[in-house]
Amino acid sequence: MAANRPAEATDDWWRSAAIYQVYVRSFADGDGDGTGDLAGVRAKLPYLAELGVDALWFTPWYLSPLADGGYDVADYRTIDPAFGTLAEAEKLIAEARQLGIRSIVDIVPNHVSDQHPWFRAALTAGPGSPERELFHFRAGRGEHGELPPNDWPSQFGGETWTRVPDGEWYLHLFTPQQPDLNWAHPAVREEHEDVLRFWFERGAAGVRIDSAALPAKDPALPDFTEGRDPHPYIDRDELHDIYRSWRAIADEFGGIFVGEVWLPDAERFARYLRPDELHTAFNFAFMSCPWDPARLRAAIDDTLAEHAPVGAPATWVLCNHDVTRTVTRYGRADTGFDFAAKEFGTPTDLALGTRRARAAALLSLALPGSVYLYQGEELGLPEADIPRDRIQDPMHFRTGGTDPGRDGCRVPLPWNEGAPWSGFGSTDEPWLPQPEDWPSYAADRQAADPGSMLSLYRAALRIRRTEPGFGDGPLRWLPAERGVLSFTRTEGLVCVVNLADEPAALPGHTGVLLTSGPLDEDGRLPRDTAAWLRA
Numbered sequence: 001m002a003a004n005r006p007a008e009a010t011d012d013w014w015r016s017a018a019i020y021q022v023y024v025r026s027f028a029d030g031d032g033d034g035t036g037d038l039a040g041v042r043a044k045l046p047y048l049a050e051l052g053v054d055a056l057w058f059t060p061w062y063l064s065p066l067a068d069g070g071y072d073v074a075d076y077r078t079i080d081p082a083f084g085t086l087a088e089a090e091k092l093i094a095e096a097r098q099l100g101i102r103s104i105v106d107i108v109p110n111h112v113s114d115q116h117p118w119f120r121a122a123l124t125a126g127p128g129s130p131e132r133e134l135f136h137f138r139a140g141r142g143e144h145g146e147l148p149p150n151d152w153p154s155q156f157g158g159e160t161w162t163r164v165p166d167g168e169w170y171l172h173l174f175t176p177q178q179p180d181l182n183w184a185h186p187a188v189r190e191e192h193e194d195v196l197r198f199w200f201e202r203g204a205a206g207v208r209i210d211s212a213a214l215p216a217k218d219p220a221l222p223d224f225t226e227g228r229d230p231h232p233y234i235d236r237d238e239l240h241d242i243y244r245s246w247r248a249i250a251d252e253f254g255g256i257f258v259g260e261v262w263l264p265d266a267e268r269f270a271r272y273l274r275p276d277e278l279h280t281a282f283n284f285a286f287m288s289c290p291w292d293p294a295r296l297r298a299a300i301d302d303t304l305a306e307h308a309p310v311g312a313p314a315t316w317v318l319c320n321h322d323v324t325r326t327v328t329r330y331g332r333a334d335t336g337f338d339f340a341a342k343e344f345g346t347p348t349d350l351a352l353g354t355r356r357a358r359a360a361a362l363l364s365l366a367l368p369g370s371v372y373l374y375q376g377e378e379l380g381l382p383e384a385d386i387p388r389d390r391i392q393d394p395m396h397f398r399t400g401g402t403d404p405g406r407d408g409c410r411v412p413l414p415w416n417e418g419a420p421w422s423g424f425g426s427t428d429e430p431w432l433p434q435p436e437d438w439p440s441y442a443a444d445r446q447a448a449d450p451g452s453m454l455s456l457y458r459a460a461l462r463i464r465r466t467e468p469g470f471g472d473g474p475l476r477w478l479p480a481e482r483g484v485l486s487f488t489r490t491e492g493l494v495c496v497v498n499l500a501d502e503p504a505a506l507p508g509h510t511g512v513l514l515t516s517g518p519l520d521e522d523g524r525l526p527r528d529t530a531a532w533l534r535a
Helices: 038-043 045-051 086-098 117-125 130-134 186-201 238-253 266-271 284-288 293-310 350-366 394-398 443-447 453-466
Strands: 018-022 055-058 075-079 102-107 161-163 169-171 206-209 256-259 315-317 370-374 484-488 493-498 511-515 529-534
Touching: 018 453, 038 045, 038 086, 045 086, 045 453, 055 206, 075 086, 075 186, 086 102, 102 186, 117 130, 186 238, 238 256, 266 293, 284 293, 284 315, 293 484, 315 350, 350 453, 350 493, 350 529, 443 453, 453 511
Parallel strands: 018 055, 018 370, 055 102, 102 206, 206 256, 315 370
Antiparallel strands: 161 169, 484 493, 493 529, 511 529
16 A cells, blocks of 8 residues: 655644544444444544544554553454444544544554454463564473463553463553563564554554563663663664654654653653654643643743753643543542542532643643644533443453443544434443433533533634743743642633632733633633733
8 A cells, every 4th residue: 555645744733732532442433333433533623623622532442352442462463343443543543634633543562462463372372482482481480380480560450460270470560451562572573563654554643552661671671670771672772772662663654752751750751752662642641630730831941941852742631531531520529530549439519620631721731832722621521420340341340340441431432412322323231331310421411511611612712822921932931829830822812720729810911812611790711711812
């Protein structure tokens, strides 16, 4: 197939883009079977164009047993039949591009599915075979090899090693259905480079890299020791050579990368964003930050500072398919996010959380760089309480049922207030149950309400796209009352967010572009409210 190289290959659109995350399984159902699919996404492209986003990031849509929501990939060149076909994916990419919307696909380099042909061949081939060299197979410890080869902790809870019938063990940092690849093997590198070319040739504008700091392992597989440097499987120096080779491929096609890089060390994080490696990486410090003025300002300052040395733009995100939805999190006593702190029955004030989420939307959209919006955030969806007998997320089961998992932010979207299953498109019940109040969040209802969350996002994205002062560029903090964040961008644009207990006076301005809620009768900014001003 001839390479589909965009005419604007040198365009740096990604530095200021508003990118919408599509979790295909829960976005829209085009064939009525209870599962979202590519036909459903294609039907909603006009909605996404009207929303005003620049690109779509699709979580894995490849052939998969769905042991971990598609992040257990069996074949990168085949679309899972539940979602459609490769031809449909190509049409979706092309049709979105005609509307001015680019597409970003998701690649998972750390592991594959246990149903992947490579792993099935490795199981059949047996110990010492070339097939097993593509993974991390080892003999066990103990008198009879009955103990795992090392003590590495799992990312999902539970064990990190699984024993096969011939006595060897294989490594999986996530579930047993996701065996880790051996990135020291040249065939692993060659395969992934070919996969990148495959999707760039089909029109993908970019690639999101899952768990980007994990693929390389210490070949000795030593026991885990807190503080060990270098870490045996996180942020190893070998990764940078891998991503430099990937960058050369992306540059051939004018493509871009965004990495999922969870690292506390700012200098180590920035290494991934050097000019010959990844273009951008997700900003988890801001996403996890509590609704607190000092800590938010520190997160913003730290983010901009760690990106500055390498000249990369920051990314801003409030929520994704792995974390508690924003309106729920901001309505709790603890407004930060920590996987370890998730538990059933945590009370939340949705009215408070919604007010804060509206303000946070204007804050994140006003910051320098690109912004990511998870599907349903523009509808103000809360985290759903999934009945225990309907939970599917392996995080729930691998923690012995103590963690509610991530299904609560993955519930199928409500599109039409009066339609079955809130217009998701299913004739059968969707794969996850929708809460009873889902119709009140439906997109058609919100589109008719100028005060809705959807209307706020549409207005904000429209202003952000038309005002050259937003997007990539400098930020300067302004003097402000205690508990108020106030900063200016170029072109005289000002963002003010009031996190104090009392209303705050607005700084001098010539006009109000947008507010997350009404000003009070004296023209002041109420608590948990944001405003965009023309200075």
